[in-house]
Amino acid sequence: MNDDAGSDGPGSDGYRPATKLVEAGRRKEWTRGIVNPPVWRASTMLFDDCAHLKAASKNPNAGLYYGRRGAPTQWSLAEALTELEPGAAGTILYPSGTAAIAQTLLALLKPGDELLMVDSSYEPTRVFCATILKRMGIATQFYDPLADAGAIAALCTERTKLIFLESPGSLTFEVQDVPGIAAMARGRGIATVLDNTWATPLLFPAIAHVDVSILACTKYVVGHSDVMLGSATARPGPFERVRTTAQRLGNCVSPDDAFLAARGLRTMGVRLKQHEAGALAVARWLEARPEVARVIHPAIEGCPGHDLWKRDFLGASGLFAFELARADEAARARLIDSLSLFGIGFSWGGFESLALPIDPAPIRETRTWPTGALVRIHIGIEDPADLIADLDQAFARL
Known part of the structure; x- marks a missing residue:
């Protein structure tokens, strides 16, 4: 069974999410008596005879065929991700989250189509739309992330074939x-x-609503800041197009990376709880600081879309932002540079906390953002009291 694993084999569909994280993807034929599916490193798969080769060629997604289509190490992770999304047909793995986004858009769009892209999207997503898709004759129209369904419907034309969300x-x-x-x-x-x-x-079961759910597995799935990986989990219909496009583009994922991601997945539930608790503790502390103009966290009252978060989400993760009271880039740099428990770097979702200066205003099209000193912060799984103390001493240096 290949990268669409999860739709027709023994699974954990009757279990709650925390149990699925432990059980999903651990078929006995893949684990062979041990706890974790081992790392299968292979480019060439051997067939018993020509008849075996001919039979495998009729359905190359049904089992071992060629290394680019994966082996039990990749299939196990894909199956586990699929089982976390009831109603999904399967999951494709990619070497990064950006690759998952790019290849999914290529799978579902063609020249002459129009894409509606949320204006709060990840910057590499925007760049892909403005370069590769534009050269292909696919138009992108950005829409306000706070627009409701009616306002977005008014933007749709007969050429609109896909709406991309990031929420x-x-x-x-x-x-x-x-x-x-x-x-x-x-x-x-x-x-x-x-x-x-x-x-x-775990916090928003997406396939209950959308056709394709994308994860930058580099973040919370891996959880240890040591693997680049992405995934696209899709409903029947779109899944076939996503899978075929990925295969024709030569997409493949290292078995070692898939193994590490599967290992991280097993503890994602408990890590997310720690991320949530620590982030809320830090966010509430920041709200009370006179140096902070506002805290931007979906779980905090008054933040854009908080009521929707409360209605639709099962919890919060560790990533949010805050704005300093003074629009002073030098002060922001002093604050971040003074932190000892927060690394300065891209990405997030690992066990360590991060702080990053951000400036969304230049890339936004539909809504004016203040040019104040914004800091994006990721709260890891450290003790939040230590993180607060670290922030306290850094604020003192302002």
């Missing part, structure tokens, strides 16, 4: 009405794709 946005954290937008799109025959990296399927 919350990974810089400005607006929460979208994913169920409402997806229902509107389905009624018009328009595909929907959601970047669900912030929440993961």
